[in-house]
Amino acid sequence: MGTELLTIGTELLLGQIVDTNASWIAQRLAEEGIDLYYKTTVGDNAGRIEAALRQALGRADVIITTGGLGPTEDDLTRDVVAAVLERPLHLDPAVLAHIERRFAHRKIPMTENNRKQAMVPEGAEVLHNPNGTAPGLFLQDRGRCVACLPGVPAEMKPMLAEQVIPRIRESFGIRSRIVSRVLKTCGISESKLDHAIGDYFREMQNPTIGVLAHAGEIHVRLTCKGEDPAMITRMLDDLEAKIRERLGPLIFGRDDEKLEALVGQLLRGRKATLAVAESCTGGLLASRLTDISGSSDYFERGMVTYSTAAKEEILGVPAEILRESGAVSLPVVRAMAENVRRRSGTTFGLAITGIAGPTGGTPGKPVGLVYIALAWEGGDLAREYRFHGGRELIKYRATQMALEMLRRHLLAVPITET
Amino acid sequence: MGTELLTIGTELLLGQIVDTNASWIAQRLAEEGIDLYYKTTVGDNAGRIEAALRQALGRADVIITTGGLGPTEDDLTRDVVAAVLERPLHLDPAVLAHIERRFAHRKIPMTENNRKQAMVPEGAEVLHNPNGTAPGLFLQDRGRCVACLPGVPAEMKPMLAEQVIPRIRESFGIRSRIVSRVLKTCGISESKLDHAIGDYFREMQNPTIGVLAHAGEIHVRLTCKGEDPAMITRMLDDLEAKIRERLGPLIFGRDDEKLEALVGQLLRGRKATLAVAESCTGGLLASRLTDISGSSDYFERGMVTYSTAAKEEILGVPAEILRESGAVSLPVVRAMAENVRRRSGTTFGLAITGIAGPTGGTPGKPVGLVYIALAWEGGDLAREYRFHGGRELIKYRATQMALEMLRRHLLAVPITET
Numbered sequence: 140m141g142t143e144l145l146t147i148g149t150e151l152l153l154g155q156i157v158d159t160n161a162s163w164i165a166q167r168l169a170e171e172g173i174d175l176y177y178k179t180t181v182g183d184n185a186g187r188i189e190a191a192l193r194q195a196l197g198r199a200d201v202i203i204t205t206g207g208l209g210p211t212e213d214d215l216t217r218d219v220v221a222a223v224l225e226r227p228l229h230l231d232p233a234v235l236a237h238i239e240r241r242f243a244h245r246k247i248p249m250t251e252n253n254r255k256q257a258m259v260p261e262g263a264e265v266l267h268n269p270n271g272t273a274p275g276l277f278l279q280d281r282g283r284c285v286a287c288l289p290g291v292p293a294e295m296k297p298m299l300a301e302q303v304i305p306r307i308r309e310s311f312g313i314r315s316r317i318v319s320r321v322l323k324t325c326g327i328s329e330s331k332l333d334h335a336i337g338d339y340f341r342e343m344q345n346p347t348i349g350v351l352a353h354a355g356e357i358h359v360r361l362t363c364k365g366e367d368p369a370m371i372t373r374m375l376d377d378l379e380a381k382i383r384e385r386l387g388p389l390i391f392g393r394d395d396e397k398l399e400a401l402v403g404q405l406l407r408g409r410k411a412t413l414a415v416a417e418s419c420t421g422g423l424l425a426s427r428l429t430d431i432s433g434s435s436d437y438f439e440r441g442m443v444t445y446s447t448a449a450k451e452e453i454l455g456v457p458a459e460i461l462r463e464s465g466a467v468s469l470p471v472v473r474a475m476a477e478n479v480r481r482r483s484g485t486t487f488g489l490a491i492t493g494i495a496g497p498t499g500g501t502p503g504k505p506v507g508l509v510y511i512a513l514a515w516e517g518g519d520l521a522r523e524y525r526f527h528g529g530r531e532l533i534k535y536r537a538t539q540m541a542l543e544m545l546r547r548h549l550l551a552v553p554i555t556e557t
Numbered sequence: 558m559g560t561e562l563l564t565i566g567t568e569l570l571l572g573q574i575v576d577t578n579a580s581w582i583a584q585r586l587a588e589e590g591i592d593l594y595y596k597t598t599v600g601d602n603a604g605r606i607e608a609a610l611r612q613a614l615g616r617a618d619v620i621i622t623t624g625g626l627g628p629t630e631d632d633l634t635r636d637v638v639a640a641v642l643e644r645p646l647h648l649d650p651a652v653l654a655h656i657e658r659r660f661a662h663r664k665i666p667m668t669e670n671n672r673k674q675a676m677v678p679e680g681a682e683v684l685h686n687p688n689g690t691a692p693g694l695f696l697q698d699r700g701r702c703v704a705c706l707p708g709v710p711a712e713m714k715p716m717l718a719e720q721v722i723p724r725i726r727e728s729f730g731i732r733s734r735i736v737s738r739v740l741k742t743c744g745i746s747e748s749k750l751d752h753a754i755g756d757y758f759r760e761m762q763n764p765t766i767g768v769l770a771h772a773g774e775i776h777v778r779l780t781c782k783g784e785d786p787a788m789i790t791r792m793l794d795d796l797e798a799k800i801r802e803r804l805g806p807l808i809f810g811r812d813d814e815k816l817e818a819l820v821g822q823l824l825r826g827r828k829a830t831l832a833v834a835e836s837c838t839g840g841l842l843a844s845r846l847t848d849i850s851g852s853s854d855y856f857e858r859g860m861v862t863y864s865t866a867a868k869e870e871i872l873g874v875p876a877e878i879l880r881e882s883g884a885v886s887l888p889v890v891r892a893m894a895e896n897v898r899r900r901s902g903t904t905f906g907l908a909i910t911g912i913a914g915p916t917g918g919t920p921g922k923p924v925g926l927v928y929i930a931l932a933w934e935g936g937d938l939a940r941e942y943r944f945h946g947g948r949e950l951i952k953y954r955a956t957q958m959a960l961e962m963l964r965r966h967l968l969a970v971p972i973t974e975t
Contacts, residue, residue: 151580151583151596152583152587152593152594152596153583153584153587153593154579154580154581154582154583154584154585154586154587155580155584156580157575157576157577157580158575158576158579158580159575161572161575161576161598162569162572162573162574162575162576163572164572165569165570165571165572166571166572166573167572168572169570169571169572175570175571176570176599176600176602176605177597177598177599177605177609178569178570178597178598178599179595179596179597179598180579180595180596180597181594181595181596182594184594187594187595190616191595194612198608415861417840419847420844420847421843421844421846421847421848421852421856421859422835422840422841422842422843422844422846422847422859422861423840423844424840425839425840425843425844425861425863426838426839426840426841426843426844426952428839428840429837429838429839429840429861429863429913429952430839430948430949430952432914432915432916432948433916434839434863435863435864438839438863439863439864439866439867440860440861440862440863440864440867440871441839441840441859441860441861441863442858442859442860442861442871443833443840443843443847443858443859443860443861444858445843445847445852445853445856445857445858445859446853446857446858448857448902449857449858449901452900453858453860453871453900482870482871483867484866495847496850497850498850498851530848530850531848534844534847534848
């Protein structure tokens, strides 16, 4: 069974927007074991939409379109599909009522052209659109399925996932699916990861394992193919358990979990508080921590001591340490962490100093050299790192490693130098 | 003359990567006045590449392919193009020498399969690839042009811009081109913009004017079509001058210029220094300022006073003001700005306090309520704003408005409430 995706919209052909719908749909179809063979984009032009649709009908079993379902004159998908499949359009009173309710709710007068969105080709199932006015359409035609979805991602995504994919699976008796799970690590090299789980990586047939490097993180992706969702979950659970047996708490999170959120949860669970002192990261660490709603429970304050004077005045880093070791040094980062903790009265102080570049590096202290320290009542630890990339990437990697240092300390996992 | 874009790669059909090449190419073609009618994506499958190519040859004058030119077995573009156009492949010694030099330079042994990249279809022009091993190909065939480009963006982009577009323009005698220029504003509403320049907006035929809202910015895009690049520049300059006559310094920058960089330039030019105090933005303002290389010339320090205690202790905001007005209030933001300036010894103090949400709002102080203040020796100003969007967007909009407040003050432009 082959699928063809037809994305419709002149803005896509002018490059005014990136077609993120297409990659999202492609990924969802791959997860469902539905093969996508062609992806075609045409503008808001009836002739070319028709040509692309006729061709897709000639070579695919499933055709999914996005875009062109709205109320304007440029929205042609509904008319072209109706014409090509020879299904006259009828006004659907239920759809019209839904559209009218949406306008009434938002206290906006409904213009006449919006009625167009209530026109439905004969025999088409209407796909409810709780997030917009234009409904989707699902048609069966001589053994093929045609699904027409809106172009707005927030409207398209739930419609595809909840209404279209189940219908395609049903129509073609698809029973297998592909489910992925991502285990995230930070501060461990790819070669160490290979050393730790390379045997699984090479031997496993299903689920399979892939390792992918991202900025400041390395992901282990488990991918399982099967028919029974419960069985797939069990197989992924088994493999995850095996990998966790080897990597233990080096895995900081799963799937969409963010390091700054997980560190926050750990702090909250221990009723611990945090203050940070930043030099080269310039506030990014504080900003990431405060991106998490509820972070005021544990995040107390941050000091962006960009100048040497600020390090002395507001953090009390002794002038002689700054003079002797330089602002980018282990003794300074240690003093920053300890002093921000003590002055803020928090459980932990976390500090970063370094050279984000592109200028300011020297042979002895090159761009990418970063020191990170964590201080608590009666103890501290500090490490030197070398990060690569541009200024913003070095800032990000440094904050990522600082968060990981705190996470590992909270879980009593050794912080190795990488 | 119609163009068809054929992007090749199974990873595109699995949704593993977003096809940013496609939108970039589409945009470049639009700028050159080259019409793109179809965009098709197929996987690394010879039969489907052939079908898509044959179809494109049947309906387009120019066919541009990306991907499938590398050394692996999956790289099929070269073979399929040669077969479909009936052009036997020959080894090109100059291309082979280039590939060998690249491997030698990087001290990596060249494997046999890399020779494949030196195979060139008869009559094809070789497009030099300074950024990779696989060259591009340009073929003329019965009045049509076929350009095959690598899939790696850094290799594809200069090849398209410098080698393919000039050949297409030449082949089809295209003399017109479309050039855009973006003028950026912040802190002015779309309706005010319409009031100020709506007559140009509606009357101008060439260049045309479009207004586009982005997060925290509104862009005025001037688009000019013409043949003579010097004439186009002159026409854009003229219209820009007219718009600047109306909007003056409300335009903060052009094209890729960033507000944080422009504010930095203004501060540096005046030998002024800056300290910031942030509550709801949590360090984002400091982080954006320090994303700019060389910001240590003017950025002195930042205080992320997330807790009420921090506002009292490190900024010296009087407890009674905090108690009476609340942490999110005009008196508090004023005290934050003045105190961070005084304590840091900087020319300016810039402060933000507000409710980023999604929780923490009340009927009197809803999510999105933000106060911003700027203080200098002997004066200050403070404003209330209401921003919408999620937590991260509210944070961003608040920092954007704070930067704009400083920029306007530096240029003696009134800060109106929006």
